[in-house]
Amino acid sequence: MPVTTGDIRDWIQRSGQVLHENNAYLTQLDSAIGDADHGINMDRGFQAVNKKLAGMEEADISTLLKTTGTTLVSTVGGASGPLYGTAFLRAGVATAGKQTLESADLITLFEAALEGVKARGKAQTGEKTMLDALAPAIEAAKQAQAAQASLAQIVQAMVAGAEVGTKATIEMTATKGRASYLGERSVGHQDPGATSCWLLLQALADSIKQA
Amino acid sequence: MPVTTGDIRDWIQRSGQVLHENNAYLTQLDSAIGDADHGINMDRGFQAVNKKLAGMEEADISTLLKTTGTTLVSTVGGASGPLYGTAFLRAGVATAGKQTLESADLITLFEAALEGVKARGKAQTGEKTMLDALAPAIEAAKQAQAAQASLAQIVQAMVAGAEVGTKATIEMTATKGRASYLGERSVGHQDPGATSCWLLLQALADSIKQA
C-alpha cells in the first residue's frame, strides 16, 4: 500500500506527539554536549507545525511537507531549525504533484531531505550529527528495496538503520555544531539531533502501520 | 610662594568647574576619534571628587590628591579613569607629609603622575594620548626651573608646554586607546585626553595666580 496524504499528515502529528513526549530526553542529551534545548526546540517547532496544518485541510503531500519545513525554520530557534526545515522543504519539492508515495518516491523524498541537510549544514556523515541517523536509514531503505521488501518493511529498515546510526554517534567526535566546542569530550554521548531523526522515522513507521 | 593645601584644594575644585564648562568640548573631540564621552567622564569624575572633598576639611595635600585619584578611578567609567586616577594617586604618594610644595616638589609630583600614567596605560609619548600634554609640560617645567624661574612661572611654562603638546597630537596617529581603532584616520584630530590634561594644568596656574 502506498503512503497517502493522510499518512503524511498522521506522521507529522505523531511526530509532534513523540517529540513532545521526548522533550526532556532530547534536552538532556543536548545538555551533555550542547546547550540543553534540542527537545525544547523540536517540541516548539512541531507544535507550531501542527497548529499550522490544522488549518490546511486540503493540503496535498508536498504542501504538508513544505509547510512543515517553513514552520520549523521559523520556530525552532536552534541549528536544527534550518536543518530539519530544509529537509522538509526539499522533501516537499521532491514530492510535488504526488497524491500517494510508492517505495521509490519515499526514498526519493528522504534522499532530497538528506541532500538538503548536507547543503545547509555543510556536514558529512561521521561528524556526529543528524546525518548519522538519516544517511544509514536511507542506505538501509535502498538495500531493503533492492531485496524486494514492502513499503512497510522498507520504512522498518529505515528505523533500524537510524537506530544503529544514532547509537554509533556515541563513539564519534563532534566536528560540526555546538558539540564541536567540546572536541574529544563529545565522545561517549549520543547526538541529540541524530536521536530526534530516529524518533521521526519511528513515528513514520508507526503511522504507516496504523494505516 | 610655595603651593599650599588651600591651593591644591582650589585647583581640584577649579578643575571640576573647568571640566564641567568643557564637557561638551571634550566630548566633541572624543566623538571624532572615540566614543564621545570624555567630557562626560571627566565632568562626572570631578563632580564626585568635589563632593567627596567637601566632607574632608582637614585633609592634607597628599590626602587630597589620593582621594581625587581613588574617586576618579571609581567614577569616571572610561580609560581616563584609571589613568588620571593613577596619576593623582601617585601624586598623592609623592607628596606624602608635605604641608606646602616648592617648585621641586611640584615637579616631583608631576613626574610621579607621568610615571603612573605610563605604567597604567603602557603608552609612550607620540601615541596621541594625555601623555603628549603631560610629558612636554614637565619638560618645560624642568627647563624653567633650571632657568631659575619662580614657581608661578614654572606652572605657566607647564601650561604652555601642555598646549604645544596637545596641539601636536593633531598630527599624530593614535596607537593606544579607542582612537587606535581609527588608525591613520585619527590624524587631523586633537586628542581629548591631552586636551583635558592641558585644561587641568591651566586650572592649576589659575589657582596659584589667585592665591
Added chain:
Amino acid sequence: MAVGIVIVSHSARLAEGVAELAGQMSMGEVTIAVAGGTDDGSIGTSIDKVAAALQKASSPDGTLVLLDLGSAVMITEMALEMLDAQEKERVIISTAPLVEGAVLAAVEASAGSTLQEVAEAANNGHDMPKGHQA
C-alpha cells in the same frame, strides 16, 4: 550612505549590547540592526528577526552581518535566500568575532568605506589588542 551592520545573536541582550557598544564609535552614522533571540524571547535565533534586521540595515553600499556562534550562520543564510539576487549580493556574512568585529566595522563604516573595507576591518577583530596596546 554608510554600509549597514546586522548583529545576529542567540541572546537579545547580547545583540543589543553589541549594537550599543559599536554605535558609540559610529555616532549614529551607521545603521546597526539587531536580531537577537527567538520570536518568543528565549535564547536562539529567529529568521524573521534576521530578515527584519537585514531590511533595516539595508544600504546601497551593502550590509555586513556579524554572528555570535557558527550555528547562527544557517538561519542567516536562509534569511538571505529570501532577498532578491541583487540585494543578496550586497550582503557579506562575517566570520569575525562578534563584539570586536562589530566595533571595528562600525568605525570603518562611519568613515564611508566600502563593504569590502568594512568586512576587512571587522576581520581585524580576530586579533584586536586587549593587552596594553589599547
Added chain:
Amino acid sequence: MAVGIVIVSHSARLAEGVAELAGQMSMGEVTIAVAGGTDDGSIGTSIDKVAAALQKASSPDGTLVLLDLGSAVMITEMALEMLDAQEKERVIISTAPLVEGAVLAAVEASAGSTLQEVAEAANNGHDMPKGHQA
C-alpha cells in the same frame, strides 16, 4: 569546583548576554559573573562592579576574566591590585574575543579543567569557526 569566569564589558546588556550564552553551555556548573556598564548605568566600566564580579567568581581553581575592549584592561588591573597576592595569582586576564572566548571557556571550565586550560580554550575563540564548520 570549576574555574570561575568574569565578563567585563562597557555595556551591562552585553555582559549579561554573554553570560547567558556561555552559561547555556556550562549548565550552571561554572560561575559566570558580570561587570557591565558604569555604576550609574551608562556605558563604561566600573571598578566596583569588576571587584564584585571577581569576588563572586572567585574559585580555588582560579578565575578567567574576559573583556570587550582593550580600554577595560586598566580598570580590571586596578581591581586585581585590590586582591591579596595569592588571590591575584589565581586570575588571568584573557585577550580572547569576548563572546567566542567566553563560550569556549565555559565549556572547558565545566569539564573541570585547570585555569591554564580554560585560558587556552578561550584563546581558540580568536579563530572560532563561523563559516559552515559549526
